[in-house]
Amino acid sequence: MGTKTIGVKDDVYDRLKARKREDESFTDLVNRLLDEATMDWDEGFGTLDAEEAEELEQVVETSRKQTSAGLAERQQEALEELTDAEDADEAA
The missing domain is CATH 1.20.5 (Single alpha-helices involved in coiled-coils or other helix-helix interfaces)
Incomplete structure (x- = not known):
């Protein structure tokens, strides 16, 4: 498996670094964040209150x-x- 180098602004790097766990690489961090951001298409259904x-x-x-x-x-x-x-x- 290959690797790619990407550029991010300093403030984005700082935000990512702050969320990075001690035992994970930046690749692991990005994977975790992407997994957390991936939602099922029906996840938000039924969330409106009656009003x-x-x-x-x-x-x-x-x-x-x-x-x-x-x-x-x-x-x-x-x-x-x-x-x-x-x-x-x-x-x-």
């Missing part, structure tokens, strides 16, 4: 209603334009 969940549901419902209303309005406008175009073709 936050209710607020989110309200926001989603409002968004759905606005989207639905916007779509219905655009559909109506498109139908009116088609009807007007057909009427114009018949009159010609």
Whole structure:
């Protein structure tokens, strides 16, 4: 297994060194930090409290209603334009 040399700013090095355990290398430290930072995709599910969940549901419902209303309005406008175009073709 090969090695790579990377450059980090002095303050980053100091922060890493402060977290490094006495018995671990910097490679071990980076591996440990990466393992700690790796999260399962579902780890955060179910963490909203009841109030936050209710607020989110309200926001989603409002968004759905606005989207639905916007779509219905655009559909109506498109139908009116088609009807007007057909009427114009018949009159010609």
